[in-house]
Amino acid sequence: MINIDLKGCMSFVKEEEYKNYLEKAYAAFDTLASEKGAGNDFLGWKHLPSSIDESLLGEFEAIKKSWQEKSIDLVVVIGIGGSYLGAKCAIDALSHNFASLMKTKNNPDIVFAGNNLSQDYLAELLELMSERNVACVVISKSGTTTEPAVAFRIVKQFIEEKYQDASSRIVAITDAKKGALKTLSVQENYKTFVVPDNVGGRFSVLTPVGLLPIVLAGLDVRALVAGAKAMEESLNVKSEQNPAIQYAAMRNLLYSQKSKSVEVLVNYNPKFVFLGEWWKQLYGESEGKENKGIFPASVNFTTDLHSMGQFIQDGTRIMFETVVNVKSADKDLKIASDEQNLDQLNYLAGKDVEHLNAMAMLGTSLAHIDGGVPQIALSVDRVSPESLGALFYFFEFACGISAYTLGINPFDQPGVEAYKKNMFALLGKEGYEKEAEELRKRL
Numbered sequence: 076m077i078n079i080d081l082k083g084c085m086s087f088v089k090e091e092e093y094k095n096y097l098e099k100a101y102a103a104f105d106t107l108a109s110e111k112g113a114g115n116d117f118l119g120w121k122h123l124p125s126s127i128d129e130s131l132l133g134e135f136e137a138i139k140k141s142w143q144e145k146s147i148d149l150v151v152v153i154g155i156g157g158s159y160l161g162a163k164c165a166i167d168a169l170s171h172n173f174a175s176l177m178k179t180k181n182n183p184d185i186v187f188a189g190n191n192l193s194q195d196y197l198a199e200l201l202e203l204m205s206e207r208n209v210a211c212v213v214i215s216k217s218g219t220t221t222e223p224a225v226a227f228r229i230v231k232q233f234i235e236e237k238y239q240d241a242s243s244r245i246v247a248i249t250d251a252k253k254g255a256l257k258t259l260s261v262q263e264n265y266k267t268f269v270v271p272d273n274v275g276g277r278f279s280v281l282t283p284v285g286l287l288p289i290v291l292a293g294l295d296v297r298a299l300v301a302g303a304k305a306m307e308e309s310l311n312v313k314s315e316q317n318p319a320i321q322y323a324a325m326r327n328l329l330y331s332q333k334s335k336s337v338e339v340l341v342n343y344n345p346k347f348v349f350l351g352e353w354w355k356q357l358y359g360e361s362e363g364k365e366n367k368g369i370f371p372a373s374v375n376f377t378t379d380l381h382s383m384g385q386f387i388q389d390g391t392r393i394m395f396e397t398v399v400n401v402k403s404a405d406k407d408l409k410i411a412s413d414e415q416n417l418d419q420l421n422y423l424a425g426k427d428v429e430h431l432n433a434m435a436m437l438g439t440s441l442a443h444i445d446g447g448v449p450q451i452a453l454s455v456d457r458v459s460p461e462s463l464g465a466l467f468y469f470f471e472f473a474c475g476i477s478a479y480t481l482g483i484n485p486f487d488q489p490g491v492e493a494y495k496k497n498m499f500a501l502l503g504k505e506g507y508e509k510e511a512e513e514l515r516k517r518l
């Protein structure tokens with residue numbers, strides 16, 4: 076379902092260097108398989124695809140149906156980081172490019188909130204909500220993250236003021252036992268779903284965190300899970316053919332031996348912009364620790380060839396690219412001939428637009444290799460629920476192997492607390508008086 080091609084790296088590395096890193100990746104694979112490595116109490120994601128219960132999907136569909144019966148046409152999904160990016164990625168990838176602007180709609184519009192602290196964003200969300208029939212899914216594993224908590228307070232108040240049946244328009248996804256959102260959900264009698272204890276935020280797309288919004292958007296969740304399940308089965312083999320092992324070995328070799336400290340995830344399809352965003356959190360939070368790790372970046376081609384292309388071709392030689400190649404378009408569209416040919420495009424008449432995209436990709440990859448940028452290519456046949464499910468699981472599994480290859484615990488995120496401590500001190504939160512005093516001296 077996913078093909079990996081490392082040819083675009085081979086002029087940068089020696090065969091024996093790659094073999095050496097394959098050995099390291101095998102050892103990391105064993106660590107992940109043994110479930111005894113660092114962070115091993117957060118390995119619940121490994122078996123999610125094969126354990127997703129049909130009755131859970133049925134519960135999601137029941138919510139969709141009951142909201143359809145209320146004619147709800149806007150669902151606000153509140154969450155940040157791992158409680159946001161997977162659902163956003165899947166909904167963007169699998170929906171019509173112009174879903175919210177189409178006149179014929181069978182599904183509610185899904186909008187996201189709680190992923191920033193912009194006042195204008197929230198105020199304008201309220202303006203939108205006042206024109207629409209609204210429900211909300213609030214997602215926070217910890218139940219205490221500031222951005223979603225603030226957004227939820229505002230959205231909840233709006234829903235309570237506007238609707239008699241407010242509590243049936245709100246679903247919460249949070250910890251099974253603890254956290255402010257759990258307490259509130261019990262008190263308000265919200266329908267709730269659990270983020271398992273042993274699944275970290277950035278690995279949670281195949282839990283209710285990702286799956287409920289995907290169902291509400293009317294997408295084929297079973298096909299997505301099937302794609303992930305096929306990957307779960309196929310990656311569980313310690314072999315040179317395993318694409319997750321190959322990916323982990325090559326990216327660690329490029330980083331550790333060839334000074335390539337930036338990995339750029341490249342797509343040629345606007346539906347995959349948020350695949351890059353989801354992937355950046357997955358790899359950035361998993362590997363960027365102890366002053367180590369590859370900096371994950373992403374670009375959207377051909378768009379960004381007209382902005383970032385110059386740097387990639389010619390700038391500081393610190394990067395390699397991982398190109399997500401979608402082999403076929405879903406819809407037909409050929410370039411027509413034009414009698415006048417003023418735009419001089421008749422040489423392309425009769426060709427699919429996707430053929431141009433493919434040639435742009437090939438030409439760019441070769442130019443970037445010539446410019447000193449190694450290329451890893453990952454191919455999927457189409458943008459489909461199956462291929463996206465496969466990509467989710469592939470990147471998660473490869474991330475575990477890759478971080479262990481680097482000697483890092485992939486499943487914690489000690490660094491994300493530092494800014495929060497300062498923010499709470501600056502906002503005057505109880506318990507942060509000492510930090511506030513220290514900060515005042517620096518301002």
Ligand code: PA5
Binds near residue numbers: 214215223275360
């Ligand atoms: O990966 C992580 O754990 C974080 O980035 C979280 O996803 C993010 O902070 C959201 O946390 P929560 O779901 O607890 O609100």
